[in-house]
Amino acid sequence: MFGSRSSKEEKAAATDKVSADLSKPRDPQAPKGRPTPKRAVAQSQRKAAVVSTGDRKEDARRARERRRVELAKQREALASGDERYLPARDKGPVRRFVRDFVDSRFSVAEMFLPLAVIILVLSMVRQAQIQNVALLLWLAVIALIILDSIGLAFRLRKALNERFADQPRRGAVAYGLMRTLQMRRLRLPKPQVKRGERP
Incomplete structure (x- = not known):
């Protein structure tokens, strides 16, 4: 008006x-x-x-x-x-490559849930030796997951820089690391490559 x-x-x-x-x-x-x-x-x-x-x-x-x-x-x-x-976070060639890269390898992090259950059961046993073993196992699993994740992050970043140098890759490494925390059969989108297969 x-x-x-x-x-x-x-x-x-x-x-x-x-x-x-x-x-x-x-x-x-x-x-x-x-x-x-x-x-x-x-x-x-x-x-x-x-x-x-x-x-x-x-x-x-x-x-x-x-x-x-x-x-x-x-x-x-x-x-x-x-x-x-697919949801927006899973779309695009970069995200598809990250999924294939992660799914083609075995990672320690995908065994986190089963190992955590086993360690939890062991820690409930009322014997000092078994509880000490459970604590050491817990520390070992966490250390292995951290080392494996650091190695995967370096390899994934290098592969992304080689293949998608001219495309935005923001958040792709974190996306891959979050995917490793899920057991392979529970991952969504479902894995499209077999273990050992080149992405």
């Missing part, structure tokens, strides 16, 4: 530009390359993306159905490795 016509035109042009930028798919690890849209612009785009029927119950039902379908696709993608429906 009180704004000048030129400022309204600038806002409209900015909205068009932002919506055009949002329509293009981008690599989740790449820098954004555009300013963050204002809250009003982002909300209007969200409202425009979901067409309302005018009935709140029907809109809620449609939203639940849409969410259910998206989650089902995501679950299938986590099992099959289909890049199109």
